[in-house]
Amino acid sequence: MWDLLLRGGRVIDPDSGRDGTADVAVRAGRIAAVAPVLPATEAARTVDATGRLVLPGLVDLHTHLWHGATYWGLDPVALAWRTGVTTWVDAGSAGAYAMDGLRRTVAEPAPFRVHALINVSGLGLVGRTGEHHVLDNLDVDAAVAVAAQQGDLVRGVKARIDRHTVGEHGVEPLRRAALLARRLERPLMVHIGYGPPGLADVEPFLDEGDILTHCATGVAPDLVVDGRPTDALKRLRDSGVVFDLGHGSGAFDFDVLEAELAAGVEPVVSTDLHIRSVYGPAFDLPTVMGKAMAAGMDLARTIAAVTVRPARALGLDAGTLAVGARADIAVFDMEEGAFPTVDVHGGVRDAPLRLTNTATYAAGRLLEPHAAQAPPVWVPLSDAQRRAEDERRARVRASVQHLDRPEDFDEPFPRPTGAQR
Template sequence: MWDLLLHGGRVIDPASGSDGTADIAVRDGKVAAVGGGLPRTRAARTVDVSGRLVLPGLVDMHTHIGHGAGYWGLAPEPVAWRTGVTTWVDAGSAGAYTLAGLRRGVADPSPLRIHAMINVAGTGLVGRTGEHHVLENLDVATAAAVAADHADLVRGVKARIDRHTVGPHGLEPLRRARQLADHLGKPLMVHIGYGPPHLADVAPLLGEGDILTHCATGVAAGLVADGRPSETLLRLREAGVVFDLGHGAGAFDFNVLEAELAAGITPVVSTDLHIRSVYGPAYDLPTVMGKAMAAGMPLADTVAAVTARPARALGLPSGTLAVGADADIAVFEPQTGPFPAVDVHGGVREAPLRLVNTATYVAGRRLSPSTAEPPPAWVPLSPAQHQAEADRQARVRTSVRHLDRPEDFDEPFPRPEQADPGDAR
């Protein structure tokens, strides 16, 4: 007997090469069967998903989670249930001094799949920037020991390399991050932004399987020139470096992504979701998927970029609907556009498709709705963002509908003289 059967949807599973109408059966939290015409009588519960896209639970390779534990952290649960993101990778919010807190406060209690990249700075991202200013906090041996204690949680190493973060130390934080990644045998994710150091400085320290995040930013010199990828970027591709979108609050430019796509560079699609970008313009992973499609990525490539490819890059058992896999499933209503999509510089394109999540399952159990707390005091919001947040809170407050007609209830409450004395409750 199956616990759940989703039938009639268009199943896209790039990891197994599947794209077509199929049913998915779930038993004991695992995918039990995938195919057409699975018998509904074998399932305890059936859900008709005809006309919907049924995808593996989405994998967001670049997020910052842990609300209240640092400048950037947000709670993932209020976003996950309405977006289909079942696997969250925290990209360096925690270092050696704070990784245990991320585990106890975020990963262990969460119903989601939580993984992390350890920051080479022991403090992690407690503040907005500057974590590499004090080199004694970048203790490779200590970070390696802590990562070994949390080997099931840690999937890589993260270093933000821009002039604000490294201060006077140039490439030394990156060199230490390289040592740590090599010691752990894990990929190194490097953030680029306002240089120096510039991309050409960073590139020699990256190799096969490492990850260059913010690969479509408009503020890092050396990514594209005259509408074409730079020689440095092309050399990194040839070396097997993984490119990660990492939209964030200020790291996505349509012109850069379009130049990369035209040259055959297709990045992993991630949000860099944090307590600022969640209010826009990133918002969530389906929104960023829409922007990728607006720039020219086909639907199938976009789905692969949020499922199989990030899972493969980090060695995660997620991002697939293969029989035996965890039954992490995202169901979407595909709405045909065009829909406007914006980058962080005001560039506008039209997305051909909008994916509206209608159900998110983790291990075969549907996630319940959850509401987010108001933004903390340090998050700068525009007047429009303030109004949108006020509107959201008002909708939550008034979302309960009170029924007051007798016919609204299956069994009207009896009058006192008709009530059974034993029925008082």
């Protein structure tokens, strides 16, 4: 007997090429069957998904999850249940000195999968920036040893390469990060932003399968010039480098993404979700998916960019509804229309679809609602963001109801008899 049967939804699974009405059966936390019609009598529980999208659990390739220990960290448990993300990749929050802490406090307790990219700096992202200012903290041998101890947790290497993080050291932190990635035989993810170093400086260190994140940022002047990708960007495209959106709070520009799409650059769609971007304009992965579609990606390409493609980029067993795979499943309502979306510079495009998550299953188990904590004191919020946060907390408080009438209960409380205890 199956534990769960999702019936009648539009199943889109780019890994298998499936797009059509189908039932999805789950047994023992794994996908047991996917077919146009499966017998409900064989399931312990049946859920009607008619009119909804049934997708593989989403994979967010770029997040920051070490809440309570780093400047950027947020609690993913408060987001996963309402966004469909069942595989989270922490992009460099922890380096060699603290990776075990990330495992114990975030990855192991999570009801979904958490993987990590190890920061080439042993400090990780405990501060807002500057982790590469002291080169003694970029100990490649120590990072190799720590990654070897962590097994499946560490899936690659992360380095932020911009003038704020590297200071006077130029590309030396990047050189060490590339060396670490080659020794681990894992991909290198490089953050770009305010240069120098610029894209031409970064290019020689990236090999096929490495990841360039913030690929649609508007602050790196050598990505797109006069509406056309630069030669350096085109060489990276042709070399097999993976482009990652990494929206964040300051790294997404519609003009840049549209120029890249026109030039055949097809990015993985990720949020760079952290304690600042979660309040906007990134918010969550379904929101960023809407922005990708507003820039010209269709629904099928966008779903692939948040499921099978990021999973393959890091060699993860995720992003698929193949029989035998872990039963990570995301269910969405889909509304057609024209929905305004905004980039970090105030540019506006209309998304043709709006996706609203209605259920998220991790290993076949429904993730339950979990309230978000208040933002830490160092997060700068606009007046509108602060009002929205105050309203959110007021709604949570108002949702607590007390029933105190006899008719509110199926059976009246019996009157006591005999001695009271």
